[in-house]
Every structure is written in C-alpha cells, then in structure tokens.
Amino acid sequence: MTGPADQRDPLPAGTVRLGQIAGIDVVVQASWLLVALLIAVGMAPRISSVAPGLGWLTYVAGLAFAVLLYLSVLLHEASHAIAARHYGLTVRSISIHFLGGATQLESEAPSARAELVIAVVGPLTSLAVGGVSLGLAFVTPDGLVGLAVDALATTNLVVGVLNLVPGLPLDGGRVLRAVLWGLGTGPDRATVVAAWGGRVAAVLVVAWPVFVVIVLQRPPDVVDMVVAVMIGVFLWGGATASLVHARMRRRLPGLAARPLARRLLEVPEDLPVSEAVRRAQDARAGGIATIATTGGVVGLVDERALQAMPVERRPWVPTSSLARAVEPGMRISADLVGEDLIRAITEHPASEYLLLDPDGEVFGVLSVADVERAFAAVRQGRPAPEEETGR
Incomplete structure (x- = not known):
C-alpha cells in the first residue's frame, strides 16, 4: 500500500526504503549488508583467479556481484507483488533481507487459483533468469563479466528449484x-x-x-x-x-460482532455528560451515542475519555464533547464474523463502532476492548465472552 511519505507506516529499526516498483515500496534490511560482505569475501578467490591484480578492488567487485544477485531476488519478489495486484490484493511492501526477500500482502489470496499463480510466478521468474543467464554464459567471454553471468545462472536456478520444495x-x-x-x-x-x-x-x-x-x-x-x-x-x-x-x-468463526454488541443509548448532543451517564445506567446500556437535532446517530462517546473525566465536571460538559464523529468506516454490519470482523476494525481504527442490522437500523455498539478480549479467548481455544446484546 503506497501513499505520501508522511502517510506510510514507520519502518522498523535497521530498515531503509530504497524506492518503488509499480508503486510498491521496496525496503532493505540492514542484515542484507552482512550477507553482501560475506558474498564479497567468498567471491574474492574466484575474482582474483579471473582478474588478478585488482587488489582491494576485488572486494568491490564482490559487492557488485552481491548487488546483482539481490537484484534478481528483487525481480522474483516483484513478480509475486504484480501477480497479487492482478488479483486485487493490496501489497504493503517488498523487503530484501539476509535470506532473500519477502512480499508483504494485506490479505490472503481470494481463491486457490489466485494463490497458485501468485506463489508460482516467483520461482518461475528465478528459473527464467537462470535459464537466460545460462544461455548467455556460452557466449560471454571469460573474465569478470563471464563470472558474473555464471554466478547469476547458478544462483537463480538453485533459488528457483529450492523455492519449489513443497x-x-x-x-x-x-x-x-x-x-x-x-x-x-x-x-x-x-x-x-x-x-x-x-x-x-x-x-x-x-x-x-x-x-x-x-x-x-x-x-x-x-x-x-x-x-x-x-x-x-x-x-x-x-x-x-x-x-x-x-x-x-x-x-475465528467463534468471534462474532453480534454477540459482543453492547446496548446503545442515544442522547441529544447538548445533554450534560452526567445526565447521559445516569440514563445509560438506568437503561443498562454499555455505550452512548449522540444524535443530531434532525435525528440519526452522529457520534459515539469514547469510553476512555468518559472514564478520564472527573465526576464533578460532568454536569457542565455536553456529551458531544466526548463523542467521536461516526465516520463511514465506523458503521459496520452486526453480522460480521471472524476475519471479516478483524479486517473491518483494522482498516478503520477506532475505539467503538456502530453496529447496523441488514436493514440499516442501529443494533448496538461494539467496543474494541471487547473484541480484543474475545480474540484472546479464541486464540486460547476458549469460547468468546458475550456482552448484553443489542438495542
């Protein structure tokens, strides 16, 4: 997923953004430098045998070989990324690290066919690069260029074959x-x-x-x-x-929005916080929403902000001051379950969400804290806890 620099996710420590391929960020981890140095040292004897007298430039040539080999790895990963884009998946980044590379996707393939194509294009790309390099090796003169072509052929053929291990x-x-x-x-x-x-x-x-x-x-x-x-x-x-x-x-199917819903109390925007809390307690509601004068929910009271407000201030503060405007991403279906539920709240981060029935009527409010507790229970194989549901 790409965008302006200030909208990108922060990079982990020791990671550098190199640029983009087809709009996809390419990053390299610092661990790659260690492998590049090892390749340079390992290639030094072979370089010296085909180009004696280079001195310290032998290691520079070795680093150049390392860059060339990892460019072929980048091509392998780019083929995964482009295939994923073809099937409508969002690609977060392509990363290069000491063991090769990785393509980070936002979600899994939608079908077996998509999974097959996205997976197999990488090894096929490496085998293609290896095959072309092998053909060029027969017509490339001896020396540094010949050594580079030979190393490119060998490495890509090995990478292609090993990556097909099931x-x-x-x-x-x-x-x-x-x-x-x-x-x-x-x-x-x-x-x-x-x-x-x-x-x-x-x-x-x-x-x-x-x-x-x-x-x-x-x-x-x-x-x-x-x-x-x-x-x-x-x-x-x-x-x-x-x-x-x-x-x-x-x-994950045991994780569902509807059973986790809290009963929602709707109050006018200008109602004092103290009165809104009293009404919520009387109605045994687990969430408070503000409604516009024309009707309809326009805000959800942030539970953490409410708890942080001193009791003595609540009679003088309108409920709307603690409410977050309900954006489109905060209106989700009450019928969401499993990965669909996790994806919905991940794509639009908030502390509370407005749950809607299929007919568009408000069913209740969903707290992220409740989802996190239920998710932890599901991961441990326990039944997801339920709230007092709905309306």
Whole structure:
C-alpha cells in the first residue's frame, strides 16, 4: 500500500526504503549488508583467479556481484507483488533481507487459483533468469563479466528449484496449499499439510552436514553447518507460524460482532455528560451515542475519555464533547464474523463502532476492548465472552 511519505507506516529499526516498483515500496534490511560482505569475501578467490591484480578492488567487485544477485531476488519478489495486484490484493511492501526477500500482502489470496499463480510466478521468474543467464554464459567471454553471468545462472536456478520444495514458508509450500485447496481440501487444512512439509524440509536441511559426511565423504566445514542451521531455523519457524495461523483461523468463526454488541443509548448532543451517564445506567446500556437535532446517530462517546473525566465536571460538559464523529468506516454490519470482523476494525481504527442490522437500523455498539478480549479467548481455544446484546 503506497501513499505520501508522511502517510506510510514507520519502518522498523535497521530498515531503509530504497524506492518503488509499480508503486510498491521496496525496503532493505540492514542484515542484507552482512550477507553482501560475506558474498564479497567468498567471491574474492574466484575474482582474483579471473582478474588478478585488482587488489582491494576485488572486494568491490564482490559487492557488485552481491548487488546483482539481490537484484534478481528483487525481480522474483516483484513478480509475486504484480501477480497479487492482478488479483486485487493490496501489497504493503517488498523487503530484501539476509535470506532473500519477502512480499508483504494485506490479505490472503481470494481463491486457490489466485494463490497458485501468485506463489508460482516467483520461482518461475528465478528459473527464467537462470535459464537466460545460462544461455548467455556460452557466449560471454571469460573474465569478470563471464563470472558474473555464471554466478547469476547458478544462483537463480538453485533459488528457483529450492523455492519449489513443497513446504511453507517456501513458495512451493504455497503451491502445494493451492493445489490441495483447489482439490477440495479446506484452505486451513491445506495450510497444515503444507506447513508440515516445511517442517520436514527444515529437518532435512539441518541434516545436510550428515549428508556431506556419508554421501560426499568429506567433513562438513563451518559454512556448511552455519548455513544449514540458519536455513533450518528459518524454515521451521515459518512452518510453525503457518500452523499457528491455520489453527487460529479455524477458531475465528467463534468471534462474532453480534454477540459482543453492547446496548446503545442515544442522547441529544447538548445533554450534560452526567445526565447521559445516569440514563445509560438506568437503561443498562454499555455505550452512548449522540444524535443530531434532525435525528440519526452522529457520534459515539469514547469510553476512555468518559472514564478520564472527573465526576464533578460532568454536569457542565455536553456529551458531544466526548463523542467521536461516526465516520463511514465506523458503521459496520452486526453480522460480521471472524476475519471479516478483524479486517473491518483494522482498516478503520477506532475505539467503538456502530453496529447496523441488514436493514440499516442501529443494533448496538461494539467496543474494541471487547473484541480484543474475545480474540484472546479464541486464540486460547476458549469460547468468546458475550456482552448484553443489542438495542
């Protein structure tokens, strides 16, 4: 999601915004610099062999290789982002980090087909870049350019193939999820299967040093072990997060707006706060709304502001002074449940929302504090608490 600089979400510490691709912010994490330096050092012997005598410029060339390789990663992520845009999804940003890149979406794909396309275009882009580079390698003269083309071909082919491994959080895990979803398995169950695939992949990656000893018959070096552990931890953590998310989604239908609604008292805008509170207590109402002289709710009293006001001041202050104007995003359906409810209150942050019946009549008021308590209960597998509902 893009917009003027002052409307953007603040960047996490250690993150820099580089620019935009198709209106999508591109950010890079500071951890990338560490990997770039490691690539520069690792490439130095090969650079020296094809271009001896460079001296300290050998490491500059190595950094240039690192930038070139991560530009291909950026192309991989941009293909995800553009495909997501095609299916109407909002893309928050493309980020580059030490293990590659990530495309942050506001929501999940609306269908199995969309999920499949968005997931598979990334690896296909890497394979295409690798294939073109491999073809150029046969006609590129030896030297730094030849070395760069060869490294680009090898890296992208490896990235493309590995990303098709059927386990989350890899693209191949999303492809597997989409296929299972399309075959009739529910999206949550498909996520669980793909997440377990990611856990299996994590175990196999961590076992790579053992493979080196048994099959390749050489002792694993420090790089083998460090890289295996880093990638294994990344895969296991991503797969576990997907499992937790899938289990929570199964419980989200228990989170509904209507049972959480508080009874709403409507009062004139100029009514003193003390009188509005007295009437609300008599009516056993959990929320107070102000109405215009022409009728209709125009404001919702902020519960926190009401609690902060000293009792002795309440007889002299009009209720409208504590009310927030009801904007369009604060009028939501009383029939919202699960992710639709969470999305509605996330897109338009407020402390209270006006709940409406399908016919447009006011049903009650929804407090975000009540939603947060219910959401916490749902995450723990307990029934969501209910308020005294409606009217």
